Amino acid sequence: MNNLIKLGWESSNTAINTEFIARVITVQKNSYRISDGEIEYLAHLSGKFLNDAATALDFPAVGDWIEVQKLTDEQKAVIKQVLPRKSxxxxxxxxxxxxxxxxxxxxxxxxxxxxxxxxxxxxxxxxxxxxxxxxxxxxxxxxxxxxxxxxxxxxxxxxxxxxxxxxxxxxxxxxxxxxxxxxxxxxxxxxxxxxxxxxxxxxxxxxxxxxxxxxxxxxxxxxxxxxxxxxxxxxxxxxxxxxxxxxxxTPGMRELQLWEGESAIDATFQDVEGLAVNCRFANCRHESEPGCAVREALENGELPEGRFHNYLKLQRELAYEKRKQDQKAQQEERNKWKQVSKDLKSKYKRRG
Missing domain, CATH: 3.40.50.300 (P-loop containing nucleotide triphosphate hydrolases)
Structure with a gap:
């Protein structure tokens, strides 16, 4: 336990047998370097893990806590599951x-x-x-x-x-x-x-x-x-x-493309959101509506144009990404059921 605490393990996780817990230190393609606070291991994913993983978000990342089977003599390990993430x-x-x-x-x-x-x-x-x-x-x-x-x-x-x-x-x-x-x-x-x-x-x-x-x-x-x-x-x-x-x-990012962030817009642009509360209409789009507090702040220089434009741009980008993700999920669902139908037909054909 003490070795894991050095790696950031929170002692409130008492229900888990810490003997089989480690943390991901590096990820390079399909290999993982992990540590239990005492020994570092070269690890790979179990066959069951690979079979159960549905999306890229399911795979281990640097910082993850994982359950492993250790091969101590060889300083190797098999990753069985990723523990729930706090962030x-x-x-x-x-x-x-x-x-x-x-x-x-x-x-x-x-x-x-x-x-x-x-x-x-x-x-x-x-x-x-x-x-x-x-x-x-x-x-x-x-x-x-x-x-x-x-x-x-x-x-x-x-x-x-x-x-x-x-x-x-x-x-x-x-x-x-x-x-x-x-x-x-x-x-x-x-x-x-x-x-x-x-x-x-x-x-x-x-x-x-x-x-x-x-x-x-x-x-x-x-x-x-x-x-x-x-x-x-x-x-x-x-x-x-x-x-x-x-x-x-982490490697330098030429461009940070957002994946999600709708719930964080208000915290990031709290000045814009604070002004919007004072608009006359609750559904104000901050364009030409009368009594728009945001437009007034833009006109008197209280709110910079660049910041407001980026606020709108990021909202549009997030909406676009959400549509793409929804379309992808729908396509994957259709493909899954097509495959199920195909397997069933093949199964009954063999029986016939």
Whole structure:
């Protein structure tokens, strides 16, 4: 039990035999590296697991607690099931297929990492905040490369981020001078799990190295012209920090495509939602209706146009993704019953 607690296990889970419990540390294609807090194992999925898994969301992800059969002498294990998750950060997988991709699970805090250069993008931050709230974890904004900016530039950037990340902690750090690192560690107590999310080149891997106080992640420079970075982290991996906290590093995302987030719109855009409450009509679309508090705020500059447009854009995107997911589910259901019918016909034909 004590070994699992080091990995973030909550002792309230007393009904489970912890002898067979481990946590997923890394996922690379079809292989999993897991730990029980004492020994690391190379694990694969059981045949029953593969047979029962219906969607990508059913498969283990970094941060998952799993029930396993250990082959201790060989340092191998067989994954039998994934335990219920308390949180999961999910995005729409890259490409044209409608499929969810789990980035990390059972996380307490999501560090949304942006650098204080060309990468600082308010619309992207809103997107990440929405997905973070939807995951069930608490968002924190981390602004890296503080050493490359003047104090005035840092303060201006923080004020800008505060206008879209309402009530969310914002920390400016420098991995070079260690400025802000102590403040960041205060949000990472022992036994808690955090995930670093952001674009490539924002300094996530460098930040991991700084927090671990050793070089464990490869780092590469960025182009000075546009601050674009190259992917250095190629897979998701969990590390234990010297203070006992757990940190999941993730590959940079060129674009965060939302999977779901309808329930988190109000938390992400609480300023817009707060204004909408004061509209004359409950079903106000904030277009040309009389008594629209949102339009009034836009006209007097209280609500920035860009923020409102992104609010509408994300709502449309979520509605579109939901339609695609519903259509996919309906198609899968039709295919399932077609196969059942085909099997039955084949069965009766053999009997005849």
């Amino acid at each position: 999961q950060f999910v995005r729409q997988a890259a490409g044209l297929r409608t499929e969810a991709q789990i980035v990390a699970t059972n996380i307490d805090t999501i560090f949304i990492v942006n650098s204080l250069n060309h990468d600082l993008n308010m619309r992207r931050i809103e997107r990440y905040v929405l997905a973070a709230y939807e995951s069930g974890a608490s968002p924190v904004i981390v602004l890296t490369k503080k050493d490359e900016c003047s104090q005035e530039e840092v303060e201006t950037a923080i004020a800008e981020v505060e206008s879209v990340a309402i009530g969310i902690p914002i920390i400016a750090v420098s991995s070079l001078t260690k400025d802000g690192i102590e403040e960041l560690l205060e949000l990472l107590p022992a036994g808690r799990t955090a995930a670093l999310l952001g674009s490539s080149g924002v300094g996530k891997s460098t930040l991991v190295n700084t927090l671990l106080e050793k070089e464990v992640q490869d780092t590469k420079g960025i182009r000075e012209s546009d601050s674009k970075g190259r992917h250095t982290t190629t897979h998701r991996e969990m590390f234990m920090l010297p203070n006992g906290a757990l940190m999941i590093d």
